[in-house]
Amino acid sequence: LVLDIWFTEKHEDKQGITLKVKKTLYSGVSEFQKIDVIDTEAFGRMLLLDGLVMTTEKDEFYYHEMISHIPLLTHLNPERVLIIGGGDGGTIREVLRHPSVKEIVLCEIDEAVIDVSRDYLPSIACCLDDPKVDIHIEDAVEYIKGQKNAFDAVLIDSTDPLGPGVGLFTEEFYTNVKESLRENGVMAAQTESPVACQKEFKLINALLNKVFSVVKPYFAPVPTYPGGNWSWTFCSQGLQPEIRNEALAIELEKTSKYFNRDIYKAVFAVPNYVKDLMALPKAVK
Amino acid sequence: LVLDIWFTEKHEDKQGITLKVKKTLYSGVSEFQKIDVIDTEAFGRMLLLDGLVMTTEKDEFYYHEMISHIPLLTHLNPERVLIIGGGDGGTIREVLRHPSVKEIVLCEIDEAVIDVSRDYLPSIACCLDDPKVDIHIEDAVEYIKGQKNAFDAVLIDSTDPLGPGVGLFTEEFYTNVKESLRENGVMAAQTESPVACQKEFKLINALLNKVFSVVKPYFAPVPTYPGGNWSWTFCSQGLQPEIRNEALAIELEKTSKYFNRDIYKAVFAVPNYVKDLMALPKAVK
Numbered sequence: 001l002v003l004d005i006w007f008t009e010k011h012e013d014k015q016g017i018t019l020k021v022k023k024t025l026y027s028g029v030s031e032f033q034k035i036d037v038i039d040t041e042a043f044g045r046m047l048l049l050d051g052l053v054m055t056t057e058k059d060e061f062y063y064h065e066m067i068s069h070i071p072l073l074t075h076l077n078p079e080r081v082l083i084i085g086g087g088d089g090g091t092i093r094e095v096l097r098h099p100s101v102k103e104i105v106l107c108e109i110d111e112a113v114i115d116v117s118r119d120y121l122p123s124i125a126c127c128l129d130d131p132k133v134d135i136h137i138e139d140a141v142e143y144i145k146g147q148k149n150a151f152d153a154v155l156i157d158s159t160d161p162l163g164p165g166v167g168l169f170t171e172e173f174y175t176n177v178k179e180s181l182r183e184n185g186v187m188a189a190q191t192e193s194p195v196a197c198q199k200e201f202k203l204i205n206a207l208l209n210k211v212f213s214v215v216k217p218y219f220a221p222v223p224t225y226p227g228g229n230w231s232w233t234f235c236s237q238g239l240q241p242e243i244r245n246e247a248l249a250i251e252l253e254k255t256s257k258y259f260n261r262d263i264y265k266a267v268f269a270v271p272n273y274v275k276d277l278m279a280l281p282k283a284v285k
Numbered sequence: 286l287v288l289d290i291w292f293t294e295k296h297e298d299k300q301g302i303t304l305k306v307k308k309t310l311y312s313g314v315s316e317f318q319k320i321d322v323i324d325t326e327a328f329g330r331m332l333l334l335d336g337l338v339m340t341t342e343k344d345e346f347y348y349h350e351m352i353s354h355i356p357l358l359t360h361l362n363p364e365r366v367l368i369i370g371g372g373d374g375g376t377i378r379e380v381l382r383h384p385s386v387k388e389i390v391l392c393e394i395d396e397a398v399i400d401v402s403r404d405y406l407p408s409i410a411c412c413l414d415d416p417k418v419d420i421h422i423e424d425a426v427e428y429i430k431g432q433k434n435a436f437d438a439v440l441i442d443s444t445d446p447l448g449p450g451v452g453l454f455t456e457e458f459y460t461n462v463k464e465s466l467r468e469n470g471v472m473a474a475q476t477e478s479p480v481a482c483q484k485e486f487k488l489i490n491a492l493l494n495k496v497f498s499v500v501k502p503y504f505a506p507v508p509t510y511p512g513g514n515w516s517w518t519f520c521s522q523g524l525q526p527e528i529r530n531e532a533l534a535i536e537l538e539k540t541s542k543y544f545n546r547d548i549y550k551a552v553f554a555v556p557n558y559v560k561d562l563m564a565l566p567k568a569v570k
Contacts (some may be wrong), residue, residue, distance in 0.1 A: 008303060015327035016303045018293060042300035059480075061558075195344075195508050221506070221514045223480050228513015229506045253568040257558045260567065266554030269547035272538065273346075282545065283538040 007038055007046075009053055011196050011226040017053070019043060019224075025120050030112035032164045037120040043224055045121055047088055049113070050163055053224045060090050060124055061257035062222050063190075066232055067155050068094035069252055069259050070218060070267065071188035072101075073243045074234070078152040079103070082180065084140040084168065086157035087113035089125035095155070096127050097252060104133045105151075107140045109164055141167040147180035154180060156189035161200055169204055174211040178237070187235040191217060194274050195227030202277045208235055216241050217274070218267040220258065241268060292323055292331075294338055296481050296511040302338070304328060304509075310405050315397035317449045322405040328509055330406055332373055334398070335448055338509045345375050345409055346542040347507050348475070351517055352440050353379035354537055354544050355503060355552065356473035357386075358528045359519070363437040364388070367465065369425040369453065371442035372398030374410035380440070381412050382537060389418045390436075392425045394449055426452040432465035439465060441474035446485055454489055459496040463522070472520040476502060479559050480512030487562045493520055501526050502559070503552040505543065526553060 010016035019040040026037040036048040044057030055063065068091055072078050079102045083091050087108035095104055106128075108114060114135065117125040127133065136143060154177050159165035167173060177187055189208075192200040194217075201217075208215045212235035222230040234241045243249045243264055253260040275282055295301035304325040311322040321333040329342030340348065353376055357363050364387045368376050372393035380389055391413075393399060399420065402410040412418065421428060439462050444450035452458060462472055474493075477485040479502075486502075493500045497520035507515040519526045528534045528549055538545040557567055 006301075010303070013326075014305050015325075016291075018295070018301045018303050020299050040299075042297075195506065195513075221480065221512075223512045223514065227506075227508045228480075229508065250568050253557070255567075258556045260554075260557050260560075262554035263556060266551035269545075269551030271543045271548060272545050273542045275545075282540075283535050 007040065009051065015196065015226070017224060017226075019046070026116055028112065028116070030110050032110045035112055035116050037116060046224070047117065047121060049159055052160065054159070055088050055090060055121075055124060056224050057121065057123055059223050062220050063230065064090035064094045065256050065259040066218070066220050066267065067091055067157055067188055067190060069256070070232065070241065070264065071153055071155065071186045071234055072098050073245055073249055073264070074236070074239055074241050075152055075184065075186050076244050080151050080182075081105070082107065082147070082151045082154045084144075084154065084156045084158060085109075085165070086155070088117040088121060089114070089128040091155055091157045092130070092133055093124065093127045096130055096132065098248065102132065105136060106133060107136045107138055107143045109137070109139050111137045139167070141173055144173065144176040144180055147176075149182050150180050152182055152185050154185070154187045156187070158190060160192065169207070171207050171210055174207060178211055181237070184239055185236070186239060187212070188232055189235070191231045191233045193225060193227040193229060194219060194231050194271070194277070195229050197226065198277055201231060201274075205233065205278055208233055211235075213237050214240060216268060217270065217278070219269075219271070219274075220267055292325065294336065300481065300511070302509060302511075304331070311401055313397065313401070315395050317395045320397055320401050322401060331509070332402065332406060334444055337445065339444070340373050340375060340406075340409060341509050342406065342408055344508050347505050348515065349375035349379045350541050350544040351503070351505050351552065352376055352442055352473055352475060354541070355517065355526065355549065356438055356440065356471045356519055357383050358530055358534055358537075358549065359521070359524055359526050360437055360469065360471050361529050365436050366390070367392065367432070367436045367439045369429075369439065369441045369443060370394075370450070371440070373402040373406060374399070374413040376440055376442045377415070377418055378409065378412045381415055381417065383533065387417060390421060391418060392421045392423055392428045394422070394424050396422045424452070426458055429458065429461040429465055432461075434467050435465050437467055437470050439470070439472045441472070443475060445477065454492070456492050456495055459492060463496055466522070469524055470521070471524060472497070473517050474520070476516045476518045478510060478512040478514060479504060479516050479556070479562070480514050482511065483562055486516060486559075490518065490563055493518055496520075498522050499525060501553060502555065502563070504554075504556070504559075505552055
C-alpha cells in the first residue's frame with residue numbers, strides 16, 4: 001500500500017497549489033530557514049524554503065531562463081555577473097551559457113541551500129563548481145555596500161519579501177545595486193506574481209522606479225508559483241531591453257526550453273490590469 | 286466559528302489547485318453533467334462542471350478576452366458569429382463589443398448551464414438576453430452539420446475532451462466547422478493547457494493542421510486552470526492572425542483587463558517546448 005500524500009502550499013490562506021508526493025528526500029533547519037526537498041509526481045524534485053516552493057526539476061527552466069537571458073542579451077559583452085540568492089545554482093547554469101562571462105559571483109546568505117541543492121538537485125546545481133564561479137556566503141545587503149562599478153549585470157534571484165529576503169526589497173538596497181553596476185550595466189530581479197502578489201509587485205515596481213531610469217517588468221509562467229505566473233523586472237540607467245547579441249540569442253534558442261527570440265519580445269507585453277498596478281495609461285495611440 | 290473549507294481540483298491525480306470556500310451557492314445535476322457554483326475567497330464565484338473549474342468571476346477575463354478579440358480583430362467585418370458551448374455567457378459579452386457583429390448564435394448542449402449562470406454569475410452572463418443573441422440548445426456536433434457558408438467566425442468555447450465535450454475534438458467536427466465559415470472566416474478554439482495537458486494539446490494541434498491551412502496556437506494565463514496557463518488556437522483558410530481593425534483594437538484596449546495591442550502580438554510567441562509538441566524546429570534564422 002502506497003500512502004496518498006499531498007503537499008499543499010497555501011498563499012494568503014485563500015488559494016494554493018497541491019502536489020502528490022512520492023517521497024520526502026531531505027528535511028532540515030539551517031541557521032536561517034527550514035529546508036526541504038520532496039519528490040513529486042508532477043514536477044519531480046522540489047526545493048522548499050520555510051515551506052514555500054523555490055524551484056522544481058520540471059518547471060525551473062522558465063524562471064532560470066527568464067532571469068538570465070533576458071538581461072544578459074541586452075548587454076553586448078557581460079564579463080562579470082553578480083547573482084544574489086540563487087543558491088540552487090540554476091541561474092549560474094544559464095549565465096554560463098553566455099561565453100563573454102568571465103566571472104560569476106554568487107552571494108547567498110545560506111550555505112545550507114547550496115549544500116542541499118548539490119546533494120538533491122543535480123540537474124539544477126550542476127555548475128556550482130564551475131571555475132568561473134566565486135561563491136560568497138554572506139548577506140547581500142552587506143556585500144553590495146562594498147561593490148562600486150564592479151559588475152556588468154546583477155541578477156536578484158531572491159526569495160519573497162519576508163524572512164531572510166526582506167532586506168532585498170528596499171530603496172537602499174536597489175540604490176547599492178545600481179552603484180555596483182559598471183557603465184551600461186543591467187539588473188534583473190524576480191518581482192513576485194502579477195496575479196497572486198499584486199501588492200508586492202506594485203510596491204517593488206514603485207521602489208525600482210525611484211532608483212533606475214529604465215524599469216521594465218516582464219512576465220512568464222512558473223506553474224508551481226502562486227497564480228502560476230510570475231514577473232521579473234529589467235532595470236538599467238538607459239539601455240532598453242532588446243537583443244543586442246543576435247548570434248548568441250540564436251544559439252541559446254536552439255537548446256532552451258522556454259526562451260526564444262519571439263518569447264524575448266513577448267514577455268515585455270504588459271497586461272492591461274498590470275498597467276493599472278503600474279499607474280500607466282491603458283491605450284496610447 | 287467559520288469552518289475552514291477548501292475546494293480542490295486535482296489534475297491526473299498528480300497536481301491541483303485548492304481554493305478556500307466561502308459558501309456553496311448551487312449544486313445540481315442536469316441531463317448532461319453535475320453543475321456547482323461556489324463562492325471562493327480568492328476568485329469570487331466559480332462555476333464547476335463535473336467538478337472541474339470552468340470559470341470564475343475574478344479570472345474569467347483572460348479566457349473570454351482571448352477567445353473573442355484575438356480572432357475577431359483579424360476579420361475586417363465579422364457580422365455573424367457562432368459560439369459553441371459558452372453557456373456562461375462570457376464569450377457573448379466580449380463578442381458584443383465588436384460593433385460589426387449583427388447576430389451571435391450560441392449553441393450550448395446544456396440549458397441548465399445557461400440558467401445557473403444567469404442566476405449566479407451575473408457579471409459573466411449579463412448579455413445572454415441581448416437581442417443580437419440567438420440561443421440554440423443542441424449538440425454542436427449535430428448543429429454544425431447543417432451550417433454551410435454561414436458564419437464569419439466560429440468560437441469553440443468548449444469543456445475538455447471528455448464527457449459531453451468529447452465530440453468537439455475530432456477531425457470530422459473541425460471539418461464541419463471549416464465548412465460553416467464564410468469566405469475569410471476565422472475560427473478559434475480553446476485547446477487545453479500547454480503545461481498540464483500536453484498530450485491533448487498535441488493531438489488537437491495535429492487534428493487542426495489536417496483541416497485548416499493556417500493553425501496558430503496562442504497562450505495566456507488562466508490562474509484557476511490546470512498549470513495556471515492555457516492555449517487557444519486561431520485557424521483560417523489563409524488569413525494570418527494580425528489586427529486588421531486598429532481603431533476597434535484601441536477601443537477594446539481602453540476597457541479590457543488583459544487584452545491590449547502588445548498582448549495581441551505577444552500571445553502568439555510559441556515557447557520552445559511547445560515547438561517540440563508541434564514538431565516545429567527551434568531556431569530558424
